[in-house]
Amino acid sequence: DIQMTQAPSFVSASVGDRVTITCRASQHISSWLVWYQQKPGKVPKLLIYDTSNLQSGVPSRFSGSGSGTYFTLTISSLQPEDFATYYCQQANSFPLIFGGGTKVEI
Amino acid sequence: QITLKESGPTLVKPTQTLTLTCSFSGFSLTTPGVGVGWIRQPPGKALEWLALIYSNDDEHYSPSLKSRLTITKDTSKNQVVLTMANVDPVDTATYYCAHEPASRGIFFDYWGQGTLVTVSS
Numbered sequence: 001d002i003q004m005t006q007a008p009s010f011v012s013a014s015v016g017d018r019v020t021i022t023c024r025a026s027q028h029i030s031s032w033l034v035w036y037q038q039k040p041g042k043v044p045k046l047l048i049y050d051t052s053n054l055q056s057g058v059p060s061r062f063s064g065s066g067s068g069t070y071f072t073l074t075i076s077s078l079q080p081e082d083f084a085t086y087y088c089q090q091a092n093s094f095p096l097i098f099g100g101g102t103k104v105e106i
Numbered sequence: 107q108i109t110l111k112e113s114g115p116t117l118v119k120p121t122q123t124l125t126l127t128c129s130f131s132g133f134s135l136t137t138p139g140v141g142v143g144w145i146r147q148p149p150g151k152a153l154e155w156l157a158l159i160y161s162n163d164d165e166h167y168s169p170s171l172k173s174r175l176t177i178t179k180d181t182s183k184n185q186v187v188l189t190m191a192n193v194d195p196v197d198t199a200t201y202y203c204a205h206e207p208a209s210r211g212i213f214f215d216y217w218g219q220g221t222l223v224t225v226s227s
Contacts, residue, residue: 001169034213036153043202043217044145044153050211087153091211094166096143096155 002027002090006099019075021102023088032092033071039084108132110218124190128203135161135181139208142186146199193225
């Protein structure tokens with residue numbers, strides 16, 4: 001099975017900061033990588049699919065890049081509503097695997 | 107507008123079978139390529155994918171749970187049912203169902219609100 005490793009597990013940041021989260025796959029997954037955002041007590045929300053495509057309604061301060069085994073999620077200027085936990089998920093093949101999550105804290 | 111909603115017991119005893127129902131609207135599970143999946147999240151922990159069923163009846167399961175899981179669909183009722191046999195306290199989690207769009211990548215664009223299931227005697 002493909003393993004997904006996110007780093008860091010926690011990010012302490014301030015409003016306006018640029019934040020980058022990484023996700024590594026144990027096998028090549030081409031560009032089939034998605035990112036979700038989950039706020040405390042809320043449902044996960046799809047942010048980015050196919051590495052870099054923003055889901056409808058997602059602010060442009062979010063961006064994704066990478067290919068193969070290394071991927072990043074960048075928030076260009078952190079906003080108060082962005083404090084949440086972010087999960088990557090390999091979307092290449094079954095079984096579907098989520099990363100362990102990155103909590104972005106104030 | 108796609109919506110999904112999970113229903114089922116909130117408390118299950120160890121060794122029992124858990125049955126969860128996902129009722130959805132805004133799409134059809136007869137549309138080629140579309141699927142509905144189940145994902146769970148233990149309190150304070152990460153997301154874990156469990157199972158997915160497609161409109162063509164293809165089923166996929168998490169290898170670690172495959173022996174205990176069954177996913178079925180009822181297209182006439184717009185429902186997907188997940189059963190988990192022989193539950194254990196470690197199965198305590200919020201269980202989500204989600205829509206898998208007919209895309210090349212396998213992911214979930216719409217999620218239900220989730221239902222918390224506690225396994226305890």
